[in-house]
Amino acid sequence: MIPFNIWIVEDDTGFRRILQRMLNRVDHITCARTFPSCEDLFETIDEDVHPDLLLMDLGLPGMGGVEGIQKLTQVAPEITVVVLTVFNDKQKVLDALDAGATGYLLKTASHEEILMGLQNVFLGGAALSPSIAKIVLQEMRKPEPSEEFDLSDREVEVLEQLAKGLSVQEIADALDIAHRTGRFHLSRIYEKLQVQSQAGAVAKALRAGII
Template identity: 35%
Template sequence: MIHTPNIVIIDIKLKMLSGIDLINQIKTLLPDTQFLICTGYQNDEHVFSALKAGASGYIVKGASYLEIQNAIVELYNGGAPMSPYIARKVIGMLQQKTDENKFGLSHRELEVLSSLSEGLLYKEISEKLNISQNTVKNHCKNIYKRLHVQNKIEALNKFAQYNFNGFLLESNINLAN
């Protein structure tokens, strides 16, 4: 008789693969097992990727023994334990305004993407938006990462397809160029 765990505590950073990838791989094999993320990573991408993969709770390292114990008990009893900071991120994501889209691009990233679609260079975008060229580059890196693309052309094509399919309701992005 094989016993499956009720709860697995897992970190995001593992030696061979990420905890998120591990959850994705074994969630279907252990459908009744609850996964509790216990990690030092607190950025949006890790939090939401872990929850989307199937984690039922997310606490940050540095939590006290009692907090971890309470999280395990809460998870076992059907709850979804989260460190307060993580819970605030989740609530914030659920309360996002309509200037966000399914890729999680911020209003400023949408402005940068719009400027790219107009054929503007980083320097021109920097001047137009009154931000540094390094900030423009950082926004572009974030855009490419969130859209899962490698360059400006792929980003504009993917976003144009997304916009064309009617998913983005409010956007001033002109992708005709």
């Protein structure tokens, strides 16, 4: 496994320590820094050392998690953000993904599910708790498809597969196309939807009624 470094923003001291211990037990993961608020994070983020991935709570004192994600995409866009929260309502999910989060996990997830989600994100995929994916897909009404983004039929098919939680390779297999072709379609989707991640693409496509 490729080693990677994770930081945590979580105001619950007990849960923050549990998370840090859990992550540091994994051979290829290091979690050296944790923060009780976004304000504390941004006092440090200007330093040369950045994490590969940041676990962000949403219900934080002061600056909220969504605002923190938005600011992070401006000051350190190379950092990948995964939400880990108790909030499972549709609006918070879409707001976080629109802000730039690559994944959205619930605190009710097992340690194994959290670790698997983080690993998927680090390897270039997305992470959505199954219940979050279900909430988004069930509660979003499906209006007439929007032509605003000028997506091709194939790009819409790729988005539909993304919404099922498939990786790029799985999408390529499902659509009988080359992996390189799947990645090309994904890059075009990002460009047209003006998003930074697979999860953001799915959220924006759902909002626009594309899928």
